[in-house]
Amino acid sequence: MKAKYQSVLELGQQLEIKEGDVKEENGVLHVSGIAKNQYEKNLLWDEIKKIGGDTPSDIMADIRVADTTIYATHTVEKGETLGKIAKHYYGNAMKYTAIFDANTDILKNPDVIHPGQILTIPNL
Structure with missing residues (x-):
């Protein structure tokens, strides 16, 4: 599963997502972390959707935003x-x-x- 979503993981590293965590359980990839702002969170979700479609069932992402006062x-x-x-x-x-x-x-x-x-x- 990590290989399928490798571009998401690489993007998370590029964006310097804080408190990032990745684990695989029962065929589902669980990723979490804190993006600097909403735009960076959207970039991650766009990459997830590019790979898994609009409602991917093989990845669960909990991406929070550090600064919600700006985009x-x-x-x-x-x-x-x-x-x-x-x-x-x-x-x-x-x-x-x-x-x-x-x-x-x-x-x-x-x-x-x-x-x-x-x-x-x-x-x-």
Whole structure:
């Protein structure tokens, strides 16, 4: 079972899931841990569903979230815009205003962001 869900386990390591635990019992893989934020939890669930379908019966995952006050954090890379970042996290570029509003302590203009800035991606 671990081999089937190896990509989930590897993603958990990449995301530095805290208090991670993996065990197999009666043909079911039990995984648990604490993701930094909801976005990282969603990434893990997306990977689980990619392998096992929408309601996999051979894996039980208990992934908690350390910080529920935000959706994610994002480090700006060269060439990004708030619209592109909003599209990535929310699927809608027009939600860039939510990201701007959550970061007015470091952003003064929604059209001006710089590589290396760490932005809060708010819950919607």
